[in-house]
Amino acid sequence: MTEKEFITAIQNHTGIIHKILYLYVDDPEDKRDLKQEIQLQAWRAKDRFRGDSQFSTWLYRVALNTVFTFNRKRKISSTSLDSAAEPIHHPAEKTERSELLLRAIKNLNDVDKTIVTLHLEDYDNGEIADITGLSKNNVGVKLHRIKEALRKKLNEKAQWTN
The missing domain is CATH 1.10.10.10 (Winged helix-like DNA-binding domain superfamily/Winged helix DNA-binding domain)
Incomplete structure (x- = not known):
């Protein structure tokens, strides 16, 4: 996947990132930071995307792992x-x-x-x-x-x- 194709794919699937942030992060500042962190982690891992699954499936995994790591580090508990x-x-x-x-x-x-x-x-x-x-x-x-x-x-x- 070329750099341009990757950027286009991220832009086409930005809704995935927003949905995950909406469900897993409450603080607006954390959401902004994590959006950038998810994009960075996806960029770093783009060479590992082999096309065995859909790009959206791969991006979900990257985004979820990034958010879970963040939440573990911050020890954020969910609200009732x-x-x-x-x-x-x-x-x-x-x-x-x-x-x-x-x-x-x-x-x-x-x-x-x-x-x-x-x-x-x-x-x-x-x-x-x-x-x-x-x-x-x-x-x-x-x-x-x-x-x-x-x-x-x-x-x-x-x-x-x-």
Whole structure:
């Protein structure tokens, strides 16, 4: 991949970086820093992109690894669903239910958050397995459990607000 092709690919897939930052990082300054760090890490690793998978799959992996490393170093703990005071800003049209879903997803552990996010992005279980390093069957089982947990959390929250 040439330098120009790489830059174009990053620009075409910048939404991936924004989604990951939205889900895993709360501080706006950290988001700016991490966006640059993800691009830098991708640039450093560009020669290792062999084309065995889609560029988006490879970029997800680079971005997630960069964010996880940052969070480990900073020992950032996720906020609970009930104590999330800051409103969520997402480019898509929002409804109260989608707000609750996004907050619930943000409250998941890193692996579960990654799995459900990739699923919502229409990645199949095999691609999710490639990105996360889990087996395809394990992804399927985890995805089912995550969906059930989210459904339960949303139903509890809906009953609580009614």
